Amino acid sequence: xxxxxxxxxxxxxxxxxxxxxxxxxxxxxxxxxxxxxxxxxxxxxxxxxxxxxxxxxxxxxxxxxxxxxxxxxxxxxxxxxxxxxxxxxxxxxxxxxxxxxxxxxxxxxxxxxxxxxxxxxxxxxxxxxxxxxxxxxxxxxxxxxxxxxxxxxxxxxxxxxxxxxxxxxxx
Numbered sequence: 001x002x003x004x005x006x007x008x009x010x011x012x013x014x015x016x017x018x019x020x021x022x023x024x025x026x027x028x029x030x031x032x033x034x035x036x037x038x039x040x041x042x043x044x045x046x047x048x049x050x051x052x053x054x055x056x057x058x059x060x061x062x063x064x065x066x067x068x069x070x071x072x073x074x075x076x077x078x079x080x081x082x083x084x085x086x087x088x089x090x091x092x093x094x095x096x097x098x099x100x101x102x103x104x105x106x107x108x109x110x111x112x113x114x115x116x117x118x119x120x121x122x123x124x125x126x127x128x129x130x131x132x133x134x135x136x137x138x139x140x141x142x143x144x145x146x147x148x149x150x151x152x153x154x155x156x157x158x159x160x161x162x163x164x165x166x167x168x169x170x171x
Contacts, residue, residue, distance in 0.1 A: 001111050003092045004101030009067045012103065016131055024069045026127055026135065028147055034154035037170035038161055040120060040142040051117035053164070054128065054136060054144070055109055057157065061130040064112055066102040070125030073140045077123035086118060143169055 004012065006024065013020055019027040028035055041050050058064060071078065083096070092099065104112050112128075119126050120138060128136040133149035148154045158171055 002103045003099045009101035034148050036146045039167040052113045055112040058134050061132040063131045064104045065129040068100045068126040070140050074123030
């Protein structure tokens with residue numbers, strides 16, 4: 001994993017053809033891919049499962065950029081000590097404000113899962129952007145906007161979410 005600054009995140013997005021609106025908000029394409037919105041499951045007992053599910057659903061991919069764009073909204077949920085120690089295990093000492101991006105290679109799936117789990121528990125808003133067609137935004141308001149490449153892929157994902165008892169907010 002490499003930790004990226006905001007300009008690095010913008011450059012990565014530009015290189016992958018991902019359009020940004022204000023330097024950090026992704027413009028979802030309205031024609032072509034489908035946008036689903038579903039709830040983050042309630043209860044910490046499903047948090048690891050859900051984090052793992054998200055990183056699996058973003059595959060196949062060469063890279064995944066987790067870009068934290070919102071924090072400090074729910075300060076009582078933020079575990080800065082845990083997050084800082086997690087980043088330190090990768091040799092990273094800069095603050096989240098200084099370097100909000102986390103770029104993972106395809107063989108770092110467990111790392112993606114762990115960072116997603118910690119970030120959800122902290123109540124942060126962040127993107128999961130890939131080199132492939134699937135993208136996600138996890139809101140601090142406990143929902144996920146998920147972009148898939150086609151209506152067929154959307155239907156398959158909806159079926160899997162329903163089977164796993166995840167509440168669909170907008171098909």
